[in-house]
Amino acid sequence: MKIPFIALLAIGMASCTNSSSTSHEPAQNDSTEQNEPVVVEEKASGYSIGDEATDFSLPSTKGTKVSLADYPDTKGFIVIFTCNHCPYAVAYEQRIVDLNTKYAALGYPVIAISPNDTTIVPKDGLAAMKERAKEKGFTFPYLLDETQSIYPQYGATKTPHTFVLNKENGKNIVKYIGAIDNNYEDASDVSERYVEDAVDALIKGEEIKTKTTKAIGCSIKDNRNKK
């Protein structure tokens, strides 16, 4: 059966070649150059390191409005754009509570801001935020960017997205932008604590080693960004 085996192999392969040569080739569009889709989105400019961050007055889960100016005695802030629904944000909830526990006493309290359009994500509405804050024991203000006017100024694009601010000559200066640490999946296996390192450096008056980091997150939901 040796010869038929080889012959069969050849037939099998040939039949494969024949069939694939008739495979569907999509029609070429002659005018592809003119048809380049307009898919470049306007990017929110946002802050760079060293920029002055804007203050705001946003509703909190406590029923009051909160501004950075309400904290005259702090040295700065850990502003975190976060929300109820995003699994990344949820994975960081306890770490955000821990950050506030550690750094509010050292002059850098956490201010959490939920940036999503609540008509797109009702789970991120103020009532649901109130429940989450209570359930998780949030010790920091949890605010809603209800007109979605603050997050674009900061240049937040996802949740969680952190901005460490330092008070310098009465201004809130952006010192760090990015992730909280380098392992959202497992808090016990973190090897880089970006936000803690940044705030520790500010407290010591040292240069921040890593000023910006990138991480995956949930894109901020905003109908104005829809094409």
Add this chain to the structure above:
Amino acid sequence: MISHIKHITFITTLCIFISVGCNNTKNQRFEAVKYDQLLSIVKQNDDKLYVVNFWATWCRPCMEELPHFLEVDAEYRTNKKYEMILVSLDMSSNLHEGVAKVVKTMHIQPDVLLLDDAKRMNDWIPMIDTDWDGAIPVTAFYKNGKQLYFHEGQLSKSELEQLIKKHI
């Protein structure tokens, strides 16, 4: 009698070879990879256009655009100069549950690779695009080891089709 058996064996073997040889549906890759492995897959010098979509089951805009990607993939998947790879950014522990479930219920045919490299996000995100800060969905197009196009946010079916036509 023996020759009859041989004859039947011959025909059966012939049928198997033809059916296997003609089967265009290759085995779907469904596994967790590190960034280096992902790059070696999409940056091959094989004249193929790799349409690489970064998504996650928890990402609402990703799940909204996914059906369009699957429709376009159905049109192109027999084209030897094309390959779609869906890079899941779900937690690695979710690969065989949530991600597998979506693959099954949505009849996903393209390869699904879960990028299990959470601790090195700050390394690989800028390597995919220097301006990308990690919000998904994004889609990158690679051919012969080079990235031809990078898009942040959703793509419509027609936008995706036009980009493939342009770069294939």
